[in-house]
Amino acid sequence: MEKKTLLLILVLLAGLANISAQQIIAHRGYWKTEGSAQNSIEALMQADAIKAYGSEVDIWLSSDGIPVVNHDAEVTLNGNKLIVQDTPFETLKQIKLANGESLPTVEKYLDAFAKCNHTKLIIEFKTHNLKEREDELARKVIDMVNERGLQKKVEYISFGINLVQQVKKLAPQASVYYLNGDITPQILSKMGLTGLDYHYNVLLKRPEWVKEAHDLGLKVNTWTVNSPEVIQQMIDLKVDFITTDEPLLVRETIQKQ
Ligand code: MG
Numbered sequence: 133m134e135k136k137t138l139l140l141i142l143v144l145l146a147g148l149a150n151i152s153a154q155q156i157i158a159h160r161g162y163w164k165t166e167g168s169a170q171n172s173i174e175a176l177m178q179a180d181a182i183k184a185y186g187s188e189v190d191i192w193l194s195s196d197g198i199p200v201v202n203h204d205a206e207v208t209l210n211g212n213k214l215i216v217q218d219t220p221f222e223t224l225k226q227i228k229l230a231n232g233e234s235l236p237t238v239e240k241y242l243d244a245f246a247k248c249n250h251t252k253l254i255i256e257f258k259t260h261n262l263k264e265r266e267d268e269l270a271r272k273v274i275d276m277v278n279e280r281g282l283q284k285k286v287e288y289i290s291f292g293i294n295l296v297q298q299v300k301k302l303a304p305q306a307s308v309y310y311l312n313g314d315i316t317p318q319i320l321s322k323m324g325l326t327g328l329d330y331h332y333n334v335l336l337k338r339p340e341w342v343k344e345a346h347d348l349g350l351k352v353n354t355w356t357v358n359s360p361e362v363i364q365q366m367i368d369l370k371v372d373f374i375t376t377d378e379p380l381l382v383r384e385t386i387q388k389q
Pocket residue numbers: 188189190256
């Protein structure tokens with residue numbers, strides 16, 4: 133075989149290997165960096181800087197209808213615990229993240245995200261007390277994404293069955309994944325979802341779900357995979373995405389395969 137042909141084949145094979153390799157999603161952004169914090173705008177920028185496939189973020193609706201970024205259902209302000217969905221934005225905006233940033237609105241977060249060149253934004257809709265509030269949050273956020281022309285750069289995830297269905301209805305072209313681990317790939321496929329995004333223990337218990345999902349044309353994401361042992365287990369299971377607090381460790385492990 134000619135040297136040139138051999139080289140071409142090697143390049144093609146490397147390309148194929150790359151396609152099948154796992155993509156990395158930075159859980160709450162890439163926050164284990166100097167000057168960063170979970171779900172901060174800085175963590176989003178850091179995820180973009182390392183060219184992660186995605187940067188995940190958690191969102192809620194304030195009591196007066198402003199979509200805000202936060203993981204927990206509660207926040208602490210001046211020693212008082214406040215429930216995010218029961219608190220007006222006027223109060224929530226006083227909260228500082230560990231890196232000094234103010235608790236961001238989704239609007240501000242999307243404006244920052246619009247400047248990212250590499251990473252996608254994986255938006256997790258938190259479940260709320262009322263279906264109406266979940267629907268309001270989904271509608272407002274999808275409108276914000278559309279207004280900025282970011283449709284192709286954003287994907288959605290949720291533990292809430294109502295939320296994934298609402299998002300699918302409002303943004304039929306969007307990638308939407310279900311997080312709660314209790315629905316089979318067959319049913320997710322019938323619901324028209326993009327795939328499953330399950331805790332790694334669910335996939336270790338039901339490894340056949342990965343192949344079943346793939347056979348149905350679904351994608352498989354898993355969270356939150358941080359230890360070298362589990363990173364390897366998820367690579368061996370051939371999941372499509374790994375959501376992690378350790379994006380560089382996951383990348384290094386994938387590259388060693
Ligand atoms: Mg999350």
